[in-house]
Amino acid sequence: MTAIDSDIAHDMVRWRRDLHAHPELAFCEHRTADLVAKELEEAGLVVTRGLGKTGIVATLVSGEGPAIALRADMDALPVHEANTFGHASTTQGTMHACGHDGHTSILLGAAKALARDPQLRGTVHFVFQPAEENEGGGRAMVNDGLFDRFPVQAVYGMHNWPGLPAGQFAINHGPMMAALDTFEICITGRGSHAAMPERGIDPFISVAQITLALQTIPSRTLSAMDAAVVSVTQIHGGDAWNVIPDAVTIRGTARCFDPMIQDRIEAAIRSIVRGIVDSNGATASVEYTRRYPPTVNTHSETDRAIAAARLVAGESGVQIGCRPSMASEDFAFMLQSKPGAYIWLGADGTSPSAALHNPHYDFNDETLVIGASYWVALARQELPRG
Ligand SMILES: [Zn+2]
Ligand SMILES: [Zn+2]
Known part of the structure; x- marks a missing residue:
């Protein structure tokens, strides 16, 4: 497993629970975007706000080299949370029932970890998109010139997946989501x-x-x-x-x-x-x-995602050729513009995760370091070492 410093691992849990307690609906992710921007500016990244209304691109440049984009989604759902734990939603009728609180924290942790790596050569654009649920925030960012302003060779996405054990990944060459x-x-x-x-x-x-x-x-x-x-x-x-x-x-x-x-x-x-x-x-x-549109991975970028996931989860921890989901994902709009790959991160802990969009769902914090390690491994693999 790629090492994530313990202070970052600790912060990821803190951010994740804070975001879970303060969910924001599509295109209203102002507090979430403030948190992301503040943390990444402190880490020395160049932060651009307002793409697709509340979207953020944070850029890490380490000299000459390839450029890739890593994407997380930030929005919550109009679901009334049934959980009663300490970090349950404080906003009536709004809940992080799809784990985008976890995705945001994972990408934030990876950005902080990569900002500490002096050996990267190239550019990573960390894309924090709004409004994945129903409203097409991914399309809004692409239409706002995401890849014109931040050109990349490839874009990568990740979603937590109940039904798949924590510590495992699943991916397909081709269709992932309908x-x-x-x-x-x-x-x-x-x-x-x-x-x-x-x-x-x-x-x-x-x-x-x-x-x-x-x-x-x-x-x-x-x-x-x-x-x-x-x-x-x-x-x-x-x-x-x-x-x-x-x-x-x-x-x-x-x-x-x-x-x-x-x-x-x-x-x-x-x-x-x-x-x-x-x-x-x-x-x-x-x-x-x-x-x-359907979310369809491109072949060579899927191979790259598999290689990075294997560095984290081992050969047997990466299911290849998984059955695609009939659910949908607006990362599809980014894949229409750039080659790339979307991977599932196992979410089941000692007990199975509640289903996505269920009022009892909570992102599995055990998977934060695994997810961030995947992003770090992928960036290190794609950006040649100095
Ligand atoms: Zn969802
Ligand atoms: Zn989701």
Whole structure:
């Protein structure tokens, strides 16, 4: 394991718990960014603030050499924390339920450790991004000129992963996380008395048929070899026991790993909706939005990430060719701009970690040093020794 000085290891736990107690939602990470900027300025890094609103790039330059970017996310979730320990959230309804408090502390610790290394030759840009959850802070930073202002050969990301033991890593050459698309289908019929539906056009009939028919997209429109999921997650309509409303809205999400499959899912949703509402005499509008692209690692950077992870976890501690997740990640936007690799850091301790986004979740502090050691090993590997 790459050594992390004990004062930094101690500070990482302190920062992590402090951030956990003070979670901030997407694009509101002001206190978090203040903490990151203060610590890194003290360590002698050049800190640039305000990329993608609350994002930070902290730059460590050690002479001539390659440049890489290492990225962490800073935002919390609108989840009401169920934990009661000392560092539980002090902000009602907001919680670090995805471990971004841990990711921020890990990258902060790695930056401090690398700032003490006189032998690096090159540049490391430490990217602290806002708004990973839903709002695309990674895209906001890229659109704000992240890689024009801070050119790099490659960008690397990491996420803690419940279900994988602490001390292990998992990675794939290729897809790691799915694309995130959303859809909203507004079905309009003609409202009527619930006792006399023949006098109207009941939108709920179309809602029920569409909800079921959407499941034929993964099972019958796409090949069994094409991983995809289509989920209806909201149905809104109606206010009374005895009134059939004019209109009902269906919302949901689709996930897959291939832009061509995204196109086929969108086309299939439109065709199913059109056919069903036509047959029922209703009308519908469909809004299909591509929110996050798939997170796809590039081959050679994956090899580099594996080599660095093996320095920390050993040959057997790095799972290669892991099954990708149908969840999504806005690091995808950085991988659309630069080659790079995204790795999972095992999160399970003596007892399994609660799931990500669960109100009982807490980042496993045992993994802070392991995560920081990976960043340090990767930077040392990529930046030739002086
Ligand atoms: Zn999350
Ligand atoms: Zn996350």
